[in-house]
Amino acid sequence: MKLSRFFEDLTSVYNAEIEDLKSDSEGKNILKARLREKAEQLPLLLPMMGSNPEMLASAFHSGFIFMNPLVMETLSTKEESKLPTWKSLSTAVKLEPWAEPLSKIVLNAEGGERFMVIAVALEYLNRGQQARKHSATNTLEDDEDSEANEEAEELKENGDLDGNYGRHGRDDGDDGDDYDLDEAGADWLAEQGFDRKD
Structure with a gap:
């Protein structure tokens, strides 16, 4: 007008x-x-x-x-x-x-x-x-x-929200490869002589 x-x-x-x-x-x-x-x-x-x-x-x-x-x-x-x-x-x-x-x-x-x-x-x-x-x-x-909601969603998707790295964690960032923490923990326990859980 x-x-x-x-x-x-x-x-x-x-x-x-x-x-x-x-x-x-x-x-x-x-x-x-x-x-x-x-x-x-x-x-x-x-x-x-x-x-x-x-x-x-x-x-x-x-x-x-x-x-x-x-x-x-x-x-x-x-x-x-x-x-x-x-x-x-x-x-x-x-x-x-x-x-x-x-x-x-x-x-x-x-x-x-x-x-x-x-x-x-x-x-x-x-x-x-x-x-x-x-x-x-x-x-x-x-x-x-x-x-703010978009940022929170993005962080969730990237696994960076509140220090919670979701299902996929990241290593120290040197090579940037993703790996499964549960699987890595099971591997380490198996190396120590413990039975692997299925």
């Missing part, structure tokens, strides 16, 4: 804003508390809707339910001048109950509809990024597990 330049620029700023809200100076996750503060400050932040929509959009973080991802994908390719109306997205997006009162505050302000369209797109793109990050982490762990 190719983002429009408008959303490409805004998304990186919005993602940085969410990351910044996540933890305090001690590294504790305080996102919920900070988002609550943002929601309370929303009426005061309304003048920034046009210039810094990411500052207000963070108040709606996790506040949207995406019914039609295809509509959202298309929206994220639009430049600012081509944005659809908020009403046209009504079948593609629903608000979480807690976000409804916030949307009313915004929609009563000038430029509120345009802002809501931007906010929903930013949140969709942020959620997609989080999913990709999570997926990449899981894939990396799976790859590491897979590599």
